[in-house]
Amino acid sequence: MNIVIVVHSLTGNTYYVARKMKEKLAENGHSVTIERIEAEGNADKAEMNPNKLHLTSLPEVSSYDLIIIGGPVRGFSISPVVAAFLANTKSLQGKKIICMVTQFFPFPWLGGNRAIRQMKSICKSKGGAIVGTGIVNWNRSKRENKIIELVESLSKVV
Numbered sequence: 353m354n355i356v357i358v359v360h361s362l363t364g365n366t367y368y369v370a371r372k373m374k375e376k377l378a379e380n381g382h383s384v385t386i387e388r389i390e391a392e393g394n395a396d397k398a399e400m401n402p403n404k405l406h407l408t409s410l411p412e413v414s415s416y417d418l419i420i421i422g423g424p425v426r427g428f429s430i431s432p433v434v435a436a437f438l439a440n441t442k443s444l445q446g447k448k449i450i451c452m453v454t455q456f457f458p459f460p461w462l463g464g465n466r467a468i469r470q471m472k473s474i475c476k477s478k479g480g481a482i483v484g485t486g487i488v489n490w491n492r493s494k495r496e497n498k499i500i501e502l503v504e505s506l507s508k509v510v
Contacts (some may be wrong), residue, residue, distance in 0.1 A: 355377055355385070355416060359388045366392065372499055405436045413444070417447075417492065418510060421451055425466075435474070439474075451477045486506055
């Protein structure tokens with residue numbers, strides 16, 4: 353399967369999880385590309401309105417069979433950079449989608465669940481089919497085990 357992981361990462365945490373996903377999926381025989389999305393300048397660190405962000409690149413995802421979209425939780429919501437990427441992506445019609453977020457707070461109900469719901473809603477409105485979701489709570493002592501569990505479970509839906 354031809355897979356793209358579109359990821360926004362402020363601190364490197366989400367990118368770390370994306371690299372782990374890529375390793376596992378490649379190990380399972382898939383072709384995997386990671387595309388990082390960033391906003392121009394320091395806007396991705398301060399700006400919360402996705403309509404005011406200018407992305408430095410807009411990955412083309414139409415040629416992929418599966419799209420994994422990942423980003424940090426910001427203000428108990430979807431990352432504005434991820435929201436800007438999704439807003440500028442014309443269609444996800446017929447695409448399988450996995451949504452993944454990382455968050456600092458220890459419980460998914462402290463922003464992670466909401467961010468996933470927002471991502472799913474946007475993806476579905478553009479014709480995408482959600483096949484999996486995941487949340488990594490970065491402040492947990494057993495974080496690495498949770499990342500491995502997430503990667504294992506999401507790789508099984510591919």
